[in-house]
Amino acid sequence: MISIRDVSTVFTTAGTDFTAVDHVSLEIPRGSIQGIIGFSGAGKSTLLRNINLLERPTSGRVSVDGTDLTALGDEELRRARHQIGMIFQHFNLLNNRTAQQNVELSLKFAGVEKKERRRRAKEALAIVDIADKADSYPARLSGGQKQRVAIARALATEPKVLLCDEPTSAVDPRTTASVLQYISDINAQLGITTVIVTHEMNVVKAIADNVAILEEGRLVERFDLAELDRPGFRPATEIGRYLISDDITLDRAARATKELSHA
Template identity: 70%
Template sequence: MIHLQDVTTTFGEGENKFTAVKNVNLDIAQGSIHGIIGFSGAGKSTLLRNINLLQRPTSGKVLVEGIDLMSLNEEELRAQRHQIGMIFQHFNLLNNRTAVQNVELNLKFQGVPKRERRQRALEALSVVDLSDKASAYPGQLSGGQKQRISIARALVTEPKILLCDEPTSAVDPRTTASVLQYLSDINANLGITTIIVTHEMNVIKAIADKVSVMEDGSVVEEFELRSLKEPGFEPQTSIGRYLISDEISLQRRNKTNELATSVFA
């Protein structure tokens, strides 16, 4: 479904040059839920944006259903992007538009007639159980409802792929479970290939089929989530082992002044 070949993305030039994604090769199966996890600055979000070329790679190939997006002109790329929905961390809703108007936006940009786009927007809201909030403005909605509106907005174009950039980091734990349930149901019922970027391993454990671990711009390890249930299995990399741990470990010091010196030095 999705194949990234030697994808590299750099920013700046000369002494200010920074490589955010380094020679990444990645295969994502059709209909799967694929997690990409790593610490802040690992290159996760840049790699996600490489998939739909919102951030164009410096080099490499991005193939979606066998089509190299890097080889397309602007018009051809826009047409391909209609098949790729995206959910953002901070919702990106327009406060002066109602829920249904926010969901309609992508269809409006595509030139879909008003009556048709309203019908499709209402259908998308129904998928996330927010038909009763169609006339509400973002300021009248909870964080979880806003994220569900953004899911509906991504679904309204009937995409084959759904890119999710930290979709639960702006909501509380209870709402996280609700958002993930909707994404899981959408994947199961509509067969949409879903890629989720997060730094939260509990999110990956709850929903993903496979996970790619990123560190310093590179994919350093991949494994199936079902492997975590196998006796004796553990990730091969230290970053992978750390990320699957549910524990928070603090360094204990013997003297109060040692801690103070460490913190305030």
């Protein structure tokens, strides 16, 4: 469904090149949920934006549902993006528009006529159980409700692919579970191929079929989440082993030494 082939993305700032994504290749099957994890600065969000070419790769190819997006002109790419929904970390809702109007906006850009926009927006809001907030402005919504509006906006164009950029990092732990449940249900019921970028392994464990681990822009490991339940399974990379650990470990010996030095 999604084919990322030898993709690199290089940014140039003040005459200095920085490689955010470094020769990454990844095949994502139709209807699956692909997790992409890594520390801050690993290139996760850049790679996600490479999929819909919000960030055009410096080299390599990206194909979605058999269409090579990197070969399309601007107008063709705009049309192709209507089949790729995106959920952002900070909701990206317009404060001067109601929940329904925010959802309709994506349809307006897609050229959908007004009556059909209203119907599809209401349908999308109903999918995430927030139809009763259709006339509410973002300032009157909780973080979880805002994210559900953002999910509805992404679904309104009836996409084949859903890209999720840190969709739970701006909400509390209880709301995180709710948001992930909606994304999981949408994947199961509508068959939308989903890619979720996060630095939280517990998020990937809860929802993904497969995890890809990035480090300094490179794909260093990939495995099915089912492997985590297999006795004796251990990620091959140090970063993989660190990220799947649920524990937070502090250097207590160093702290004790510091306290003694101040005694």
